[in-house]
Amino acid sequence: QKEVEQNSGPLSVPEGAIASLNCTYSDRVSQSFFWYRQYSGKSPELIMSIYSNGDKEDGRFTAQLNKASQYVSLLIRDSQPSDSATYLCAGPSNQAGTALIFGKGTTLSVSS
Amino acid sequence: DAGITQSPRHKVTETGTPVTLRCHQTENHRYMYWYRQDPGHGLRLIHYSYGVKDTDKGEVSDGYSVSRSKTEDFLLTLESATSSQTSVYFCAISRGVGHSYEQYFGPGTRLTVT
Numbered sequence: 001q002k003e004v005e006q007n008s009g010p011l012s013v014p015e016g017a018i019a020s021l022n023c024t025y026s027d028r029v030s031q032s033f034f035w036y037r038q039y040s041g042k043s044p045e046l047i048m049s050i051y052s053n054g055d056k057e058d059g060r061f062t063a064q065l066n067k068a069s070q071y072v073s074l075l076i077r078d079s080q081p082s083d084s085a086t087y088l089c090a091g092p093s094n095q096a097g098t099a100l101i102f103g104k105g106t107t108l109s110v111s112s
Numbered sequence: 113d114a115g116i117t118q119s120p121r122h123k124v125t126e127t128g129t130p131v132t133l134r135c136h137q138t139e140n141h142r143y144m145y146w147y148r149q150d151p152g153h154g155l156r157l158i159h160y161s162y163g164v165k166d167t168d169k170g171e172v173s174d175g176y177s178v179s180r181s182k183t184e185d186f187l188l189t190l191e192s193a194t195s196s197q198t199s200v201y202f203c204a205i206s207r208g209v210g211h212s213y214e215q216y217f218g219p220g221t222r223l224t225v226t
Contacts, residue, residue, distance in 0.1 A: 034214060043202055043217040044155070088155065090215075097213045098143060098162060098206075099170065104154035 002027045004091050006103035015112045019076040023089030023103055026070070032097055033072045035063060036088040038105065044088055048074060079110045115139045116218035118203050124224045131190040133221050135203030137183075143206040144186040145215060146170075146178060148199040155202070161186055162208070193225045 003026040013019045023033070032051045036044035050056045050063040050072070062075040072091075076083055086105040093101035115138035125131050135144060145160040147170075157170030159178040167178050175197060177189045190197055203218040 032213070036217075043220050046214055046216060049214055092213070093157070093171075098208060099145070099157055099160055099168075100213070100215060101157070101171075102155040104152070 002030075002091070002093050002101050004089055004101050004103040006087075006089055006106050008104060009107040010109050011106055012109045012111065013079050015079060015081060015110055017079050017110075019079045019083065019108055019110070021074040021076075021087050021089075021106050021108065023072040023074075024070055025072065025089075025091045027091070028067070028070060029095070030067075030091045032092060033063070033065060034090045034100065035061075035072075035074045036090065036102075037083075038086045038088060040085075076108075079108075081110050081112050084108055084110045116203060116205055116216065118201075118218040118221050120221060121219065122222045124226060125193050126226055127194060128192050131193050131223065131225075133188045133201055133203075133223070135186045135188070135218055137186075137205050139205060139207075139216075140183060141205040141207050142183075143208045143213070143215075144180065145204040145206070146176070146186065146188045147202045147204065148172065148197075149202060149220075150199050158188065158201075193223075195225050197223065198225045199223060 035048040038044045048063040060077045064073045088105045089103040090100040093099045146158040161167045161180040201221045204215040206215045
């Protein structure tokens with residue numbers, strides 16, 4: 001059974017700081033990972049996808065994948081109160097990657 | 113919400129009654145998924161479909177059945193609802209092209225079984 005682990009938090013950072021969210025997974029074969037943001041009472045929203053080792057940047061967000069360490073992270077630069085949400089990490093639950101397994105999420109709180 | 117609608121958005125039902133939730137997409141995506149989300153458990157896959165009439169079980173499929181007779185519609189049925197099935201249910205879709213299985217979620221259905 002594949003697993004995706006996240007620290008549930010809450011992670012609290014002041015406005016303008018860098019928020020670092022981490023995720024570990026149990027399978028060395030997994031190729032692709034996803035970060036979702038979920039506001040309270042809303043559905044998950046895809047914010048980053050990463051398919052290869054290294055960093056991927058999109059605006060204030062940077063996803064990092066280290067396959068050897070089975071570790072995925074999401075950095076949010078210049079954190080804003082509007083970034084306050086639960087962040088879900090997801091990886092493939094089968095070989096083909098057609099289904100995902102989600103971590104339980106990390107709650108981020110950005111204070112102004 | 114990436115052209116995905118779910119109905120109903122809220123439902124209260126009694127234990128033992130059948131319930132059907134509907135997911136409708138306008139994106140013509142091949143893959144469709146049903147998840148439930150509960151405090152302390154996160155998002156868990158119930159069933160998914162990789163084409164018309166093609167479905168597979170997920171992590172928590174007991175007590176649920178699905179059907180997909182058209183590309184755009186994926187139905188989740190609770191044959192005899194139990195209180196443990198009180199949850200928020202999300203539908204998701206994925207294009208499933210190459211190695212890209214990014215999933216996009218619908219708005220959710222809040223189901224309460226009394």
